[in-house]
Amino acid sequence: MSYSKVITLEQYIVDQQALYKDAQGSLSKIFRSLELAAKMVNRDVRKAGLVDILGNQGSTNIQGEEQKKLDVIANDIFIASLSRSGEVCMIISEENDDVYYVEGAENEKYIVAMDPLDGSSNIDVNASIGTIFSIYTRKNPMSKPTVEDCLQKGKHQVAAGYFIYGSSTMLVYSTGVGVNGFTLDDSIQEFCLSHPNIQTPADGKIFSVNEGNLEDFPQGVQDYISFCKAKDKATNRPYSARYIGSLIADFHRNLLKGGIFIYPPTEKSPNGKLRLMYECNTMAFLVEQAGGAASTGTERVLDVKPTELHQRVPMFVGSKNMVDLAVAMLNEEFATAVLA
Numbered sequence: 001m002s003y004s005k006v007i008t009l010e011q012y013i014v015d016q017q018a019l020y021k022d023a024q025g026s027l028s029k030i031f032r033s034l035e036l037a038a039k040m041v042n043r044d045v046r047k048a049g050l051v052d053i054l055g056n057q058g059s060t061n062i063q064g065e066e067q068k069k070l071d072v073i074a075n076d077i078f079i080a081s082l083s084r085s086g087e088v089c090m091i092i093s094e095e096n097d098d099v100y101y102v103e104g105a106e107n108e109k110y111i112v113a114m115d116p117l118d119g120s121s122n123i124d125v126n127a128s129i130g131t132i133f134s135i136y137t138r139k140n141p142m143s144k145p146t147v148e149d150c151l152q153k154g155k156h157q158v159a160a161g162y163f164i165y166g167s168s169t170m171l172v173y174s175t176g177v178g179v180n181g182f183t184l185d186d187s188i189q190e191f192c193l194s195h196p197n198i199q200t201p202a203d204g205k206i207f208s209v210n211e212g213n214l215e216d217f218p219q220g221v222q223d224y225i226s227f228c229k230a231k232d233k234a235t236n237r238p239y240s241a242r243y244i245g246s247l248i249a250d251f252h253r254n255l256l257k258g259g260i261f262i263y264p265p266t267e268k269s270p271n272g273k274l275r276l277m278y279e280c281n282t283m284a285f286l287v288e289q290a291g292g293a294a295s296t297g298t299e300r301v302l303d304v305k306p307t308e309l310h311q312r313v314p315m316f317v318g319s320k321n322m323v324d325l326a327v328a329m330l331n332e333e334f335a336t337a338v339l340a
């Protein structure tokens, strides 16, 4: 890239200000605080192994999952930075049981939902991890902030995105007018526009699912996986199986290359594993903005009305034609079960 053409995130946000739903730059301030926090987490991730931040914290979160040290560090960094932005009244985090109310910000209108570190199981083995965020506004900023204000459908997100700490560090986000990707130039510590207007292919050749659980999947999902693996020259099958175990890394690859990511319902977990408010909704918002689709198997992810902060939903997300077919096959199975 010629250096005269480099566009930093800062510059991009200023240039796009006119497209934002708020002209006062409130969202820009939130992005600045997210960017700063991500740079700090990125610095810590790059030092993992050299300083004592690998391994378990010795505690569990609300979902009973073991917290890694970096989960807790990332949570603290993002909460502190977002709190300082002066624009955010409430933060929902995977690592906090309840809503975090920002002190002195009860009149602010923004709410951020986040997974401060996604892919925790990959931290200790040097595979890609990331931070996921969704931004909402309160309907009535004059009233006291409440949990109810947070339980909004994903379609009301004003912005959403993720930072991926991978072989390079990237920010991918949308404010509802397309999706753009920025890569961190380590030497100047600036995110620079590297992937303008990301569009995901309507058809892909990758399927991503934890096949170890295959026998627990609904018949329709098992059928779709068999379809992906069947040989057929005309449709370029078999597809490639790719599954890292970090939603961010699996989603990011499929977004750029085309593919489908599935975390289906199982007998043990009828709502799957992924969390609606800071995993599924974020990815659903991004993928739709890039021309793809996201479904729970029964409805559009962005139309689900959350009833609790840490709610889980099944998710089929990625290339539009692949998601449509997988959901059709799932419901064929439901139809057969109902008829039987």
Ligand code: AHG
Pocket: 065, 094, 115, 117, 118, 119, 120, 121, 210, 245, 246, 247, 248, 273
């Ligand atoms: P987190 O590390 O934030 O708890 O999320 C882990 C999630 C998600 O990133 C990934 O797609 C999924 O767990 C993998 O689950 P399985 O190990 O059950 O396949």
Ligand code: MN
Pocket: 115, 117, 118, 119, 247, 279
């Ligand atoms: Mn996660």
Ligand code: MN
Pocket: 071, 094, 115, 116, 117, 118, 119, 120
């Ligand atoms: Mn997490």
